[in-house]
Amino acid sequence: MQSPTFSETPRPFLTWQRILDWAQEHYRVRSFNKDERIPARPGLLYLVQRGAIRLVGTAQVSATASQLTSRRVNRTPEEAFLGFVGAGQPFEIVAQSPFTLQAYAHVDQTSVVWMYWHDLDNWPHFRREVLDAFRYQHQRKLLWLSALGQRRTIDRLLGFLTLLVEEYGEPSFSPEDPEVLRGYCLPFPLTHAQIGSAIGSTRVTVTRLMGKLRQRNLLITQGDNLICLPAESVNIAKR
Amino acid sequence: MQSPTFSETPRPFLTWQRILDWAQEHYRVRSFNKDERIPARPGLLYLVQRGAIRLVGTAQVSATASQLTSRRVNRTPEEAFLGFVGAGQPFEIVAQSPFTLQAYAHVDQTSVVWMYWHDLDNWPHFRREVLDAFRYQHQRKLLWLSALGQRRTIDRLLGFLTLLVEEYGEPSFSPEDPEVLRGYCLPFPLTHAQIGSAIGSTRVTVTRLMGKLRQRNLLITQGDNLICLPAESVNIAKR
Numbered sequence: 053m054q055s056p057t058f059s060e061t062p063r064p065f066l067t068w069q070r071i072l073d074w075a076q077e078h079y080r081v082r083s084f085n086k087d088e089r090i091p092a093r094p095g096l097l098y099l100v101q102r103g104a105i106r107l108v109g110t111a112q113v114s115a116t117a118s119q120l121t122s123r124r125v126n127r128t129p130e131e132a133f134l135g136f137v138g139a140g141q142p143f144e145i146v147a148q149s150p151f152t153l154q155a156y157a158h159v160d161q162t163s164v165v166w167m168y169w170h171d172l173d174n175w176p177h178f179r180r181e182v183l184d185a186f187r188y189q190h191q192r193k194l195l196w197l198s199a200l201g202q203r204r205t206i207d208r209l210l211g212f213l214t215l216l217v218e219e220y221g222e223p224s225f226s227p228e229d230p231e232v233l234r235g236y237c238l239p240f241p242l243t244h245a246q247i248g249s250a251i252g253s254t255r256v257t258v259t260r261l262m263g264k265l266r267q268r269n270l271l272i273t274q275g276d277n278l279i280c281l282p283a284e285s286v287n288i289a290k291r
Numbered sequence: 292m293q294s295p296t297f298s299e300t301p302r303p304f305l306t307w308q309r310i311l312d313w314a315q316e317h318y319r320v321r322s323f324n325k326d327e328r329i330p331a332r333p334g335l336l337y338l339v340q341r342g343a344i345r346l347v348g349t350a351q352v353s354a355t356a357s358q359l360t361s362r363r364v365n366r367t368p369e370e371a372f373l374g375f376v377g378a379g380q381p382f383e384i385v386a387q388s389p390f391t392l393q394a395y396a397h398v399d400q401t402s403v404v405w406m407y408w409h410d411l412d413n414w415p416h417f418r419r420e421v422l423d424a425f426r427y428q429h430q431r432k433l434l435w436l437s438a439l440g441q442r443r444t445i446d447r448l449l450g451f452l453t454l455l456v457e458e459y460g461e462p463s464f465s466p467e468d469p470e471v472l473r474g475y476c477l478p479f480p481l482t483h484a485q486i487g488s489a490i491g492s493t494r495v496t497v498t499r500l501m502g503k504l505r506q507r508n509l510l511i512t513q514g515d516n517l518i519c520l521p522a523e524s525v526n527i528a529k530r
Contacts, residue, residue, distance in 0.1 A: 109437025111450050132440020134433055146430040149526050150453070151437045183422035190429035191385040193436065194373055198348025198390045200439055201371020201488050208491060211350050214389070249440050252447060252491055287388050 067178050068140075072101060075165040082164060084157035092145045092155050096166055097182065099142050103162025104240060105155045107134040107143065112150035133242075133250040135196070136220060141189075142182045159240050192219060200251060206261045208251045210270060216242075217281045224280055235272050237280035306417050307379075311340060314404040321403060323396035331384045331394050335405055336421065338381050342401025343479060344394045346373040346382065351389035372481075372489040374435070375459060380428075381421045398479050431458060439490060445500045447490045449509060455481075456520045463519055474511050476519035 075081040081101060084090060090105060092098055109132045136158060137143040145153045157164075172179040192215070199211030221236030244262070245255040265271035272280040314320040320340060323329060329344060331337055348371045375397060376382040384392045396403075411418040431454065438450030460475030483501070484494040492500075504510035511519040 107433065109433060109440060111437050111441050111446070130441050130446075132437050134436050134440075144430070146433060148434060148457070150450070151434045153433055153437070180419075180422070183419070183426060186429050187422060187425040190425050190432060191383070193429060193432040194346065194348060194385060194392055195387060195390045197373050197432065197435065197439075197489075198350050198371050198392070200436075200491055201348060201373075202350050202369050203487075203491060203493060207350070207369075211389070218387070250436075252439055252442060254442060 090155040099165040101163045104158045106158040110152045133246040235280040235282045237278045325399045329394040338404040340402040343397045345397040349391045372485040474519040476517045
């Protein structure tokens with residue numbers, strides 16, 4: 053990857069600390085438990101101070117709605133997992149009918165700072181960092197879309213997991229020999245239903261295909277269902 | 292949509308003109324014919340001056356590669372359509388194994404300016420516009436991913452077309468009565484294979500499902516295979 057991730061950017065620590073202090077003073081920071089929804093609104097800017105949030109998109113599109121209006125009303129909107137936003141990263145919410153984005157705390161003790169864009173007038177350098185972070189997130193989403201463009205579900209799945217582990221994975225060492233790098237693992241669980249929602253498939257199919265990937269040693273699962281990829285298939289040497 | 296599109300932003304015309312003049316002087320602008328590849332490299336910044344480019348992602352992921360190495364070599368990588376970038380908009384290329392992005396002129400006489408990021412040091416206000424444009428493109432991609440998260444291919448297709456027409460559609464009036472707004476059309480053709488590549492489906496399936504959408508009056512096709520949506524199903528009143 054050409055661009056460093058947001059948290060890798062040499063952050064002017066003082067600015068970040070000053071922003072956190074400012075957020076405390078102005079009651080602009082709040083903590084959330086796992087799976088709690090962040091009451092985020094379009095037009096505002098959010099920064100993850102600690103933990104991680106999960107972005108979820110809801111589509112109310114239904115190609116059958118015009119014929120079966122009653123069914124439309126009863127139909128639960130499908131939620132799609134759109135990615136994580138980790139500590140130090142900004143996020144925002146967009147809403148455009150028929151799509152809605154929502155943010156949930158993905159782990160306990162996730163804390164989020166919110167601000168208006170014009171609050172950043174005080175920290176022009178930090179605004180540029182935030183915009184660069186969105187630029188980087190955009191690049192990642194283009195790669196993600198490349199993965200999803202593949203026709204076979206198993207290829208979409210492997211491409212999707214590879215991108216996630218490359219971005220968020222943490223090194224995992226062999227239990228027998230702690231000097232041997234076994235692979236890289238996502239630091240938090242992701243359910244098969246969530247994965248299915250991201251790649252346009254179902255929980256059942258994801259479970260089946262992940263079994264196949266494991267058989268082929270393209271995937272490792274560890275402990276609490278953490279998703280890991282073998283070290284040789286992950287391109288994060290630069291981190 | 293909260294954010295205006297890049298080309299709707301009240302652009303300081305003088306800056307844009309100055310950048311184009313600068314690009315001419317420094318041989319930083321080039322014209323391309325339809326479907327010609329833009330020789331874009333990661334790390335540089337590109338601006339579409341005229342026409343439109345098509346972003347395409349290639350994935351070399353193959354879940355069967357480890358078993359069938361010979362097949363992997365022969366296998367044509369799948370290309371996914373990742374969106375358009377229209378006049379006035381910036382784009383950049385990312386490459387991260389196993390994914391590669393490429394840009395193609397989508398229409399004849401597409402002209403593209405290229406620069407280094409540090410060239411923007413002369414135009415700090417413009418840099419902010421460019422970063423805001425990427426921020427907006429990121430928001431659109433999140434909506435796009437919401438559309439692709441739907442399980443049924445026909446819903447993915449309709450969601451995808453709705454987003455494209457909302458962003459790029461031009462009003463189309465009834466041939467009988469030019470006062471009657473019929474719908475909004477994409478200003479350039481998009482093949483069924485390209486659509487399929489974006490939504491993880493095939494040309495054949497897209498053709499079949501587009502027929503269904505037409506029957507249900509959720510889609511109109513016009514003249515040269517231009518894709519149109521009925522006025523009432525498009526949310527671009529604000530444009």
